[in-house]
Amino acid sequence: MAIAPGGPPRGTPTPAGRQLWLRLGSFVLLLLVWEAAALILGSRVLPGPAEVAAAMRRAAESGELFFNLGMTLYRVAVAFILAMALGSGLGILMGRSALADRLLDAWLIIALNLPALVVMVLCYVWFGLNDVAAILAVAVNKIPLVATIMREEARRLDRSLIEVGGAFHLSRGRIFLRIYLPQLYPGLFASARSGLALIWKLVLVVELLGRPNGVGFEIRTLFNYFDIAGILAYSIAFIAIVLAIEWALLIPLERRVTAWRRR
């Protein structure tokens, strides 16, 4: 299981304040390195932080930035939910049923090795240049990865605890929610965090290939003008959103449902 960042390493009583300063320092260092590299390479090749910030402000003021970020975020969200739901369902089924595992294992290996680009191109050819094809292509790329993680997780389920549910005549729904699911949380969170990171990158590629809006589309347009400051502005804005989702949503949620491990 991934260790949530921010927590002090076990055994060293590091104050939270020092952690924050270290993080801030590392961020400032990154900006300095960036600025230095920009000075050496020249702003046409690598614009400095100030120039990128100005490009971001221009895009924000015109409204383009938020519209495109919103479109990309919408595609990421739908593809993410789709991939998590279908991937988890498939993985749990394969982990619990030997028959399903034998039937689907070869498919899973093929799906895992299918190049993302091939899936995207085929989806656009088969379903047309629309959002359904774009989102489907991204989800199909992620589903086998989620299924693989969840299959392992489902195989490790503690049967003796599930039997407690049967012995006390709990409903199927209650057994699933209160006994099955908590055992699957580590896998679900591992899939969700790696999934978010992969999916938003894939969404940019499908947008670049065949959508008329979104961060990926905008990056292609900016590429045509060699507008590197614009490209960096869009990338950084989206990275900030993904980090915000991770820190504000995924990490606190994971900490909450795994609180019992730290007692």
Place this chain on the structure above:
Amino acid sequence: MTSASSPASTIAVTELSRRFAGPPEHLALDRLDLTVAAGEFLCLVGPSGSGKTTLLRILAGLDRGFTGQLALPPGLRAAIVFQEPRLMPWLTVLDNLLLVAPTGDATAASRARALLEEVDIAGFADAYPGQLSGGMQRRVALARALLVAPELMLLDEPFVSLDMPTAEHLRQLVTRLWRGRRTTSIFVTHDLREAMALATRILFLTRSPGRAALDWRPDLPPPGERGAAEIEAAVTALRLRYPRLLEGEIGS
């Protein structure tokens, strides 16, 4: 399920057999007949492989692969305490109890707290099982079983891996709980001394396949009023009479 002759509150098994396909294939129970009257505290004693746990699992409804007849009073509420505490590590002690409460039972929380009080771990309601000792986890498992207000209490060697003083405390607790409720109880053990301390009746099973070897009612004061010396003497007397009883043989 048929029950023609037995009164409504007794538990009766007739010609109960259970074969496991294996490998290796084996017969765990062989045409066992047993009637347990309401309020009895029955200890099942026998060597490993005598089908004690199998019988308990059948009575708990966890094993339906048996042949023969099982007559339980209609709507009987049974609760089981497993060999391991089997608490959900992600739920607090209180939530582990509430997990088995019927949904929408408004009194469940207060009953759960009262039970935790009764098994002497009221101060640990908000602790997680991982923070408790083995003995305390057993107390939680007992309280969880009692929360459903069982009419039949099934206990499968619940104190087997505990140190002796802890196990002794828990035996006294089980007796105290039984004396307060008179819940029909079936307690599996391979420890004759434990059975002699707890039981109103002891059923000895034979080595695999399990059959009834001896049905014994200890000639002792009621459970909870038995002194250590009395228990010891009863164990010795039974051992002298049936030297190979614990190996599942009553032959002289």
